Amino acid sequence: MAFAVKLPANTISNWHTKTIKPNQRCCSVTIPHSSLSSFSNFPIMVNSCTGKMGKAVIKEADSTGLNVVPVSFGNEEESGKTVQVCGKDITLYGPSERESILASVFDEHPNLIVVDYTVPSAVNDNAELYCKVGVPFVMGTTGGDRPRLYRTVEDSKVHALISPQMGxxxxxxxxxxxxxAEQFPGAFSGYTLQVMESHQASKVDASGTAKAVIGFFEKLGVSFDMDQIQLIRDPKQQIELVGVPEEHLSGHAFHMYHLTSPDGTVSFEFQHNVCGRSIYAQGTIDAALFLAKKVHEKAGKKIFNMVDVLREGNMR
Known part of the structure; x- marks a missing residue:
């Protein structure tokens, strides 16, 4: 007996031994724009706008009708330069000018929401700046000192949505x-688990999402060593073994989890494949819309995550 929970259109059965044809494609998710929040007329500032996620978020913000502020944080060498992102001229400012620039933009746009897709080393300094100036922010950047990040927001009067996964x-x-995992602990006791995940070659470490899923399987009774995760980073293998479309080799997330019963008579497969960055950009804009609403309502809770957004239920 086999049970499969699969999001993409292509099916990878017995993925550890079977080759998938390169011309197979994952499905795209189209989200209608008919249910936009009434709080969709606020300005949004995206840091850093020249990165792949920054560009994707600006594109999604523009298509949603948000006012993209023509200002973004960059490195010191970029400071003062104007770049074009999705047809918009945006001026970059380095670390030494961040506070004065952000304060000026916030003074001009008091309902501003900042979206952060910078680098792990900038997470804490940026969050402290947002809280010092008083600007609500969506933190999509991973890494940094996460306990310190949460303390920074808790000790401020700023609302923030923090999530390492925006899909x-x-x-x-x-x-x-x-x-x-919470309601059925031990349900998969004795089962063996195989995990394969494929990401663009620039991602060296194992996916945090995969590690989270493995953690849930462990609570369900499965024994697994994180070192056993099969990381696929070779483009040839990604096309021939995993079925990643060639045009998405530079940006994808394919995850496959295969469970087998002790006697080998039962198997379960869980799979989620993402091509490109649109799913994360769409989620980021929904997060910004959600946060703007909470700020408007003067919500008592200050720190939110994507589960809060999902529970609200009025996404686009």
């Missing part, structure tokens, strides 16, 4: 796995 459907899957 709404992926977050929903993780939340479902967490519920299953």
């Amino acid at each position: 709404k459907q992926v977050v929903a899957f993780l939340a479902t796995m967490e519920i299953m």
Whole structure:
């Protein structure tokens, strides 16, 4: 008996031995724009706008009708330069000018929301700046000192949405796995687990999402060593073995989890494949819309995550 939970259109059965044809494609998720929040007329500032996620967020913000502020944080060498992102001229400012620039922009746009997709080393300094100036922010950047990040917001008067995973459907899957792990501990006791994940070659470490899913399986009774994760980073293998479309080799996230019963008569497969960055950009804009609403309502809770956004239920 086999049970499969699969988001993409292509099916990888017995993925550890079977080759997938290169011309297979994952499905795209189209989210209608008919249910935009009434709080969709606020200005948004995206840091850093020249990165792949920054560009994707600006594109999504523009298509949603948000006012993209023509200012963004960059490195010191970029300071003062104007770049074009999605047809918009945006001026970059380095670390030494961040505070004065942000304060000026916030003074001009008091309902500003900042989106941060910078680098792990900048997470804490940026969050402290946002809180010092008083600007609500969406933190999509991973890494940094996370306990310090949360303390920074808790000690301020700023509302923030913090999530290392902005893909709404992926977050929903993780939340479902967490519920299953809490309510049915040991349900998969004795089962063996195989995990394969494929990301662009520039990603050296194992996926945090994969580690989270493995953690839930461990609560369900599965024994697994994180070193056993099969990391696929070779483009040839990604095309021939995993089925990644060639045009998405530079940006994808394919995850496969295969469980087998002790006697080998039962197997379960869980799979979620993402091509490109649109799923994360869409989730980021929903997060910004959600946060703007909470700021407007003067919500008592200050720190939110993507599960809060999902529970609100009025995403685009």
